[in-house]
Amino acid sequence: MSPEETTPNMMSDRRKFLKNGARFVLLTFAGGAAVERILSGEPVVRVLADSYTGTPGYDVSQHWWGMIIDIEKCIGCGNCVRACKRENDVPLEPFYFRTWVERYHVPAKDMLHPEAEDHPEVDSPDGGYDGFPERYHAGDGSKNFFVPKLCNHCAHSPCVQVCPVGATFESPDGVVLVDKKYCLGCRYCIQACPYGCRFLDPRTRTADKCTLCYHRITKGLTTACCETCPTGARKLGDLKDPKDPIHEFLATHKVQVLKPQMATGSKTYYNGMDASVR
Amino acid sequence: MKGGIKDVEHFVRAAVLVGAGLCLFLVLRGFLVPKDFGVLGHYRAGALADIAARPASFAGRAACEECHSDVAEARKGSKHEKVNCEACHGALAAHAQDPGSVTPTLPDTTKLCLTCHEKNAARPVNFPQVDPQEHSGGEICVSCHKPHHPEIE
Numbered sequence: 495m496s497p498e499e500t501t502p503n504m505m506s507d508r509r510k511f512l513k514n515g516a517r518f519v520l521l522t523f524a525g526g527a528a529v530e531r532i533l534s535g536e537p538v539v540r541v542l543a544d545s546y547t548g549t550p551g552y553d554v555s556q557h558w559w560g561m562i563i564d565i566e567k568c569i570g571c572g573n574c575v576r577a578c579k580r581e582n583d584v585p586l587e588p589f590y591f592r593t594w595v596e597r598y599h600v601p602a603k604d605m606l607h608p609e610a611e612d613h614p615e616v617d618s619p620d621g622g623y624d625g626f627p628e629r630y631h632a633g634d635g636s637k638n639f640f641v642p643k644l645c646n647h648c649a650h651s652p653c654v655q656v657c658p659v660g661a662t663f664e665s666p667d668g669v670v671l672v673d674k675k676y677c678l679g680c681r682y683c684i685q686a687c688p689y690g691c692r693f694l695d696p697r698t699r700t701a702d703k704c705t706l707c708y709h710r711i712t713k714g715l716t717t718a719c720c721e722t723c724p725t726g727a728r729k730l731g732d733l734k735d736p737k738d739p740i741h742e743f744l745a746t747h748k749v750q751v752l753k754p755q756m757a758t759g760s761k762t763y764y765n766g767m768d769a770s771v772r
Numbered sequence: 773m774k775g776g777i778k779d780v781e782h783f784v785r786a787a788v789l790v791g792a793g794l795c796l797f798l799v800l801r802g803f804l805v806p807k808d809f810g811v812l813g814h815y816r817a818g819a820l821a822d823i824a825a826r827p828a829s830f831a832g833r834a835a836c837e838e839c840h841s842d843v844a845e846a847r848k849g850s851k852h853e854k855v856n857c858e859a860c861h862g863a864l865a866a867h868a869q870d871p872g873s874v875t876p877t878l879p880d881t882t883k884l885c886l887t888c889h890e891k892n893a894a895r896p897v898n899f900p901q902v903d904p905q906e907h908s909g910g911e912i913c914v915s916c917h918k919p920h921h922p923e924i925e
Contacts, residue, residue, distance in 0.1 A: 507777055515787075522791040526798035546812070548821035569895045571888045573859050580863050581829045597894050630893040638894035663815035673819035709826035718830050722859040724888055725899070 546666070547712045557667040558734040559706055560761035561717075562743055563642055565768070567727035570595055570640035572622040574719035574728060579623070581707060581718035588620040590693050592704040593644035593719055595622030600770055602635030614770040641764075641771055642728060644719070645670060645691040645704035646752065649759030653683035653692065662701065668733070668761060669706045677701050688756045706730070733761070830858045831868035839871065843920055850921040851900075860884060860919070885913040 546554050578593045579586060596618045604610030619626060622640075630638050647670045648654075654662055654670060661676035662683050672683075677700035684692040684701055695702040707717035711730065715721070720728045731740025743749075743765075750767045751760040764771075777783070808817040836857040837844040847853045858864055860879050867874040891901045904910055916924060 511777060518787060518791065522794050523798075526795040529795065530798045530802035546817060546820045547824040549824060554820070566896060569888055569899055569901075570892065573887075577830065577858075577863070582826075599894070625887055625890075626892060626894065628890075628892050632891070632893040632897075636893070639896075640894050660809070660814040660816070663813055663819075665820055666812055671819065671823055673816050673822070675822065676816055676819070705823060707828075708820075708823050710828050710830075710832075712824045713828070715828060715830075715832045718863075721830050721832060721856050724855040724859045726854060 547708075549712045552712045554666040556734060557711075557732050558761075559647065559668045559711060560731045560733050560740065560763065561644070561647070561706070561720075562729045562731055562740060562749070562763050562765065564727045564729070564747075564765045565639055565641055566766040567725040568595070568640040568642055569725055569727070570597060570622060570626045571724060572625045573722040573724060574642060575621050575623045577718040577722040578704070581710075582705070584702075585696060588623070590695070590702075591621040592691075592702070593621075593642065594618055595626075595640050595642045597622075597626050597640050598638065598768065598770055599630055600637040600768075605635060605637060611768070611770040616772075637768070637770075639766075639768065641767070642719075643689065643691065643752075644762065645687075645706070646689055646758065646760035646762040647704075647706060649761060650757065652686045652688060652756070652758060656682045656686040658682065665708070669708050669711075670703075671705055671708060672701050672703065674698060674700045688753050688758060689760075828865050829863040831863075831865040833857055835868040836864070838868075846920050850923060852920065852922055881914045881919065882912050885917075885919075889913075 572595060574593055575591065575595060578584060578591075582592055584590055584592055596616050599615040599617075600610060601615070604613070617626075617629070622642075626640075630636060632638075647664075647668060649664070649668070651664060651670050654664055657663075658680060659676055659678055661673045661678070662670065663673070664670050679694060679699040679701065681694060681701070684694060687703075692701055692703040694700070707715070707719075710717060716730045717728075720730045729740070729743070731743075732738045733740060744763060747765045749763040749765050751758075751763060752767075752771070753760075806816050806818065809815065811817040812820075833856045840857075843857075861876055862879070864874070864876055867876055886904060889901050891903045895901050902908075908916070
């Protein structure tokens with residue numbers, strides 16, 4: 495072949511192809527987007543912040559919810575577990591919990607070995623629903639305590655990040671919620687949560703978890719678990735409310751979050767948490 | 773197209789199909805994605821109202837005290853003052869809404885008190901807890917302790 499048939503023609507061929515191809519894709523996209531705009535009607539009107547929850551007077555931008563769990567006060571009575579199941583219609587089988595209580599036991603023989611903190615004995619009979627039958631002996635040198643757990647309503651939640659469809663999200667007032675109408679039941683969020691607080695509701699086949707009793711807190715009530723806790727081990731807190739006691743509590747107590755290395759931005763603060771808690 | 777792509781017709785056909793597919797996708801998306809998706813974040817804003825619409829089962833202490841102010845008075849100064857009513861009496865929003873329609877049943881004090889006060893190694897040491905046999909020989913708690921004011925003076 496002569497030179498003018500090969501290299502120059504091929505070069506201009508490719509360039510023209512790319513140019514025309516790009517023009518084509520761009521115009522198609524623009525055209526399609528324009529049609530979509532037209533068909534989707536007028537732009538969504540920005541509704542007043544206080545009507546997003548359907549509760550007049552509750553402005554989502556004025557609240558940032560968190561929770562304080564005081565391990566030094568928890569007596570493992572199970573009131574919170576029962577109340578939550580009652581309030582939120584959680585299936586009663588022992589695999590489904592929006593909140594549960596764990597009992598930690600560091601045996602006496604391990605108390606002198608710091609690494610033993612990695613191997614506590616942890617039990618949670620039916621999540622603590624019927625309390626904890628006595629298994630250990632007080633005063634034998636072992637360390638025993640209860641740890642209530644729930645969704646931590648993380649500010650940088652891994653579960654929200656992995657949802658493929660946008661069915662789980664953090665509300666503007668800091669509560670991580672699940673949109674049951676949108677959830678596919680793919681279970682990616684259940685896998686992603688480092689705290690194990692999510693489960694698949696067997697009845698709706700959608701992801702479910704603690705909603706911080708959103709239907710209660712938007713109406714000025716506290717969560718069911720906090721309402722029934724007899725010792726005040728669980729306290730709901732509104733971090734945006736300057737008068738909320740949570741600010742004083744956080745300033746006067748040494749608190750931790752679960753799994754800080756995961757950088758989840760957890761808003762559930764534990765007072766008196768031991769190193770053995772995982 | 774000048775410049776000589778050979779047999780350009782077959783390419784045009786494919787391009788038209790891809791273009792049509794893209795257009796169709798965008799149009800369908802316009803129909804199927806809810807209008808309130810993306811308003812507050814990558815989720816359907818209407819979900820907030822859906823979730824907040826659930827009726828409450830627990831009334832909350834304030835609701836109880838509206839009518840039962842005598843009990844609220846009796847509990848003042850007692851160790852049980854901070855324990856909310858429904859922690860022992862169960863979920864009673866239905867009763868608070870319409871007192872006549874739902875009559876609460878008294879909790880079973882042979883079991884209720886021990887839920888919190890039975891001796892357990894994992895309970896905080898200064899929390900009042902007893903072994904019922906040792907403490908009262910198995911006699912029920914309310915024979916000495918009034919639930920709303922449990923201190924024996």
